[in-house]
Amino acid sequence: MSSGGTFDALRGQLHEAATAFADGPGALEGLLRGIVDDVERAVSEPLEIFPVCHHSPASAIAMARRLREKQPKAVYLELCEDMAPLLTELRNCRLPVAVQSFASEVEGFPADWSPLSVVAPVTEASAEYQAIAYALDTPGVELVLVDRSSDHVFQWETPRDSGTPGEPPADEDTALHGDAVGVDIGDLRPRFAELEEHLLRHGRVRHWSEWWHQYVEVPLGDGDHDTYRQVMLLIGSLFRRLAPGDPHKVRVDEDRERYMWTRMREHLAATGTDPADCLYVCGAFHAASRVAEFGVHGSDSFTIGPPSGTKWRHGLIPSSHGAIEAQFGLAPGSVSIAATEWAKNVRRTGVRPYRLEGQAGTKPKKKALPAPVPAPTAVPADRLTGFLRRPPALDPLDEAELLGWSVDIVRAARRSGYLASTADAIAVFETSILLAGMRDRAKPTPYDFQDAAVTCIEKDTVPGRRDVGRLVEIMMGGDRVGQVGYDALPPLARDVHDRLAPLNLRLQQRGVQRALLDIAAQPELERCSDVLWMLRRLLPHGAARPVMGDRSLGERAIQESWDLALGTHQRSLIELGYEGVSIEQVLEQRLRRAAYDPQATAAGVLEAVEDAILYLRSSRLADELGTRALEVLATERSVDGAPEVLRRVRRLLAHYRTAEPALPGWIESFVKTGYAHYCTRLPTAFTDDDATVRQVAAMLGFLFGMEGLALSLGCDRAQLELALAQCHPADPARTALLWAAQTHLGTLTRSTLRERCDDLLGNPLALPAYPRYLSGFLHALEPVPALADFVVEAVSNAFARLPDPLLLPWLPTLIGTLRAGGAELAPLIVREAGRLFPARLTALDSWVPPWRLPQQTPPAPPTAHTDGGVALLAAHPTTCDALADLLGCDGTWATTEPVSGVALLTEHPGTAVALEALLAVG
Known part of the structure; x- marks a missing residue:
């Protein structure tokens, strides 16, 4: 393990410290010496390990510096290996964005986990982005992702760990990742709650992000490569050894390390690359690993299991600083402050970072300088001893920077409704210095400044919709929201943008835009209307909201007005692209999935039928789903959906009677089956406590409203009469x-x-x-x-x-x-x-209710006819013959002599009765 006793001096110091502060060199010495062993083992590995912390400016600066010095030929990155094809599309996006793996239909996992989603957010101030940009834009360099696949993320983690049952944040920007599982590089945070509490209390800070900024980011910002690497390994080993012994978490962490080292050895063996020409970028927690598979000479005893049958889709979705903070439990504003610190470090250190060529929001690249010849690799010297002995460097107060902050926050506060003045700017300036001194800091940090601004400006009220703390976060860089470029969108999203191009709107822009469609004057806009109505059906509320216009059966608007926010809901639109290549295909799949769900109801399937007619205009799909509705209705044992069934069947019948030459067979069968079904359920529903009065009334509404059609199809009204007779x-x-x-x-x-x-x-x-x-x-x-x-x-x-x-x-x-x-x-x-x-x-006093008026006696039916009726029949024999045929009477004209009406009716009593009934009906 040791090479010449590089860290012997440090071991001796830790032995003395353990003896002085404990009752003997027992467990404490074993812990401290074990940490040094972890560091020495990692720095002695032939394949250079570069430990990082997620979204750390110090890690990003050290990564950019090391890449320009070493110029590795292969970069191994701790990221899901199935996400590799998407990384080239980062150049078509504006950071931050997240690489996503998505599966809407699961196989091998519980059904209630669906949909499965894994995201890996990428920001410019992150070491992984520096590694990706270097590898993709440097000829002859290979980028290899070595972490477990997205499928193994869910195979190895329980729902409690993966966060699948959690609710997404309510805020629009912090919900950009939804309820996806986050995969990041460098989960560097104490898993021992008492240790984190101890560090925060003695560091005089409020949260972990502030502690990391004060005691790690600032000291390592100017450190050389060896010092940075050894300190990060030390922190990773410390947090690893003090982590609680949760068997599941320990097993997952170690299996990830075995997985990554196995993949790296496979790649080295397949390509013949010299380990000295490679760089392994991973979280500091995993860099201090003690598994047997560790290193290029580790054992090959780990077997990678096969993936499940789930079909995964991959793409890029927009991300934001707020979404990253919410998903990974970081303090609000910490990622924005890290971005500001990154820009400041780049200017201060002169390090030239890597950026993907053509990256949205970047300037054209300057002519590249010749790459330096990498120095031969040597065993690093002990830098930890000097770093731990050296007192913290006092960063001199930058009065100009602090004064600029104070003036800017007062200006922002006044715009937000606060009664702030120049005196408040001076108070913020002085209070920031005071708070930094109370916390043993020579220079106020952004967190000290934020506390001072809240104390001096906000007081006890917030006049606007933003408090002072939020204003400071915006001033320090704001919650930047990324955007996926058109070329990086899936085919479905690009198709939507192309089909909505006649609207002449910037659909990728965030915020709400108004679209006016005069379909009567521009008939080509009707296709845009079809797309918008389908998007309204498929996307979350607010993505496409109709202001004017309606789409219902039998109606078609000639003018429409829409509020569109497709740029704000870009993630949802991209995830639609994982389900199909067009929105029509996705909608058809969803309608079928809803109709054939085991828990589907007849009302829900009828809704799918209506949507198929409204949005897809597909008679084929409507007939298929209507047949499914008939099957579901026949198997239902409750009447909970009777009101909805009645409402939708009425609407569908009205549509088919006006738009089609004949009723489709499925709806005739549905009415016939529904008539028999509700007649059978009627006596039970009248006495069932679980059935409401509204549901029973809907059943009767179906029976009475569809009675004419049902009887014409062969139903028997006696069934309804018997059912009502049995109701008590x-x-x-x-x-x-x-x-x-x-x-x-x-x-x-x-x-x-x-x-x-x-x-x-x-x-x-x-x-x-x-x-x-x-x-x-x-x-x-x-x-x-x-x-x-x-x-x-x-x-x-x-x-x-x-x-x-x-x-x-x-x-x-x-x-x-x-x-x-x-x-x-x-x-x-x-x-x-x-x-x-x-x-x-005035008419109310003399008004008499109609039900109190005397009922008029209806006139008695005629008992005899005059001779004029016989004369009339004789004068029109053809009409009389036709009427006789209609009534089913056979006979001939007996005589042409006038016959009295009474005698004629007496002679033919059946005809008289039929005529009387016909007259009464008329």
């Missing part, structure tokens, strides 16, 4: 609903129904339940809309007959029942009341 509800609302159904069938007359309601009003014991009876009558308007006048009569009688001591306590219950039980049916009562009641107040 006890609930007042259902009882009233049953009375309404019997009235519709003719088994209960209006007068009998009126008498029953009068009996309820006259029975003091029944008065508390009267609002529930009215609720049942209100729901009965769905199947029997002709009862609207009777419902008005029932309510009016209650107001007229009940005394105030009974009416006033009962009135709130009545209003609440009507509002909660049938708000959508109340307009029927209002219209009917407007028809029955007088239009003017």
Whole structure:
């Protein structure tokens, strides 16, 4: 392990420290000496290990410097190996973006994990981006991703670790990654909670990001390569050895290290590359590994398991500083501060960073200088001893920088509504220096400045929508949001942009844009309208929102207005591209998936049928899904979806009757099956506590509304009559609903129904339940809309007959029942009341309700006919013959002499009865 005892001096110092601070060189010495052993083992490895921390400016500066010095021929990067083909597309994006692996249909994993998503965010101030840019733009350099694949991420991690059941952040920008699993390089944070608390308390900082900035970023910003590498290895070993012994986490960490070293040895053996010409970029936590497979001469005992059957899609999605902070548990604003620190270090150190050629937002590359000849690799000297002995360097106060910060924050605060002044700028300046001194710092950090600004400006109120802390974050660099360029988009997203090009909008721009479509004047915009309606169906709310215009069966708008935010929801649009090559294909797949889901309902499948007609205009798909709806309805054992089934079937029937020459076979079968199904379920539903009155009314609405079509298709009305005869509800609302159904069938007359309601009003014991009876009558308007006048009569009688001591306590219950039980049916009562009641107040005193008017006796049917009828028949024998054929009467004209009408009717009584019935029907 040791090569000449490089770290013997450091071991001696740690032995003395352990003896002085402990009761003997026991466990503490073993821990400290083990850390030194880890460092020595890593720096002695022939294949150079470069430990990094995720989104660390110090790591990025050290990486850029080392790449220009060493010029490696192969770069091994700790990143999911199946993401390699996407890295070349980074040059078509504006950072930060994230490389994503996505699977909407899973195989080999629990179904509730779907969809699976893995993201690896990339920022400019990250060591991995420097390595990627160097490898892709330097001829003869190979970039090899060696970490486990996206499939193995879910194979090795439980839902608790991977975060699949978690909710995505509510904020728009911090939710750019959704609920994806984050994969990063350099998860360098103490896993021992007590250790992190100890470091924060003694470091006089608020959170881990501030501790790292103060005690690692700043000291290592100017350090040489060997010092940087040994310090990072020391920190990684310390956190690794003090991590809790969670068997699952330990196994996953070690398996990742075995996986990576196995892949590196395979590549070295296949290509014959000299390990001295390679660079292994990994997190400092994994660099201090102790597995047997460690190193180019490690054992080959690890076997990589096969992937599952899940089909993965890969692409780039936009990211942001806020999204990275939210996903990896960093302090708000820390990534923005790191970006500012990165730009400052580049200017201060003179290091020329690597940037992908053609990268969005970058300047053209200058002429490359000749690459320096790499120095021969030697065993690094011990730099840890001097680094640990050296007191912290006091960074002199940069008064100009701090003064500029103070002026800028006051200016930003005034724009946001704060009453800030020059005095506040001076207070922020002085308080920043005071806080830094209290925390043993010679120079205020951005976190000290943020605390001072909040203390001096914000006070106790926030007049605007941003607090001072957020204003400082924006001033320090802001929450930069990346963008995936057109060339890096999947085919579906590019197709959407091409098809919406006639709108002349910058669709990749973030924010809301208004699109006006005058389809009548420009018919070609109708295709854009089709795309927008499908996007509204597929994308989250707000991506495409119609302001004016509607798309429903039988209607087509001639003008539309849309609010579009496709740039803001670019991630969702890109993920659609993982499901298909066009939005029509994706929508068809989703409709089929919803229809054939084991938990699908008849109402849900009918919705899919309607969407297939509205958005895809596909009769083939509509017929297929309609047949599926018929199958689902036949197997349903509840009536929960009856209202939705009724609403959608009515709409589909109206569409087919007006737009098609004949009804499709599936909807005829659906009506026939639904008639028999609801007749069978009706007696149970009337007494089932789980079925609501609205659902039972919807069943009756289906039976009464579709009765004509069902009878023409061969259904028997006796089935409905028998079903109603078997209904015996006890609930007042259902009882009233049953009375309404019997009235519709003719088994209960209006007068009998009126008498029953009068009996309820006259029975003091029944008065508390009267609002529930009215609720049942209100729901009965769905199947029997002709009862609207009777419902008005029932309510009016209650107001007229009940005394105030009974009416006033009962009135709130009545209003609440009507509002909660049938708000959508109340307009029927209002219209009917407007028809029955007088239009003017002055006519109310003399107004008599129609139901109190004396009922007129209908005229008696004629018992005899005059001779004029016979003469009329004789004058038109052809008409008489046709009428006789229609009635099925056979015979000839007996005589041409006039015959009295009474004698004729007496001679042919059957014809007389038929004529009387025909006249009554007419």
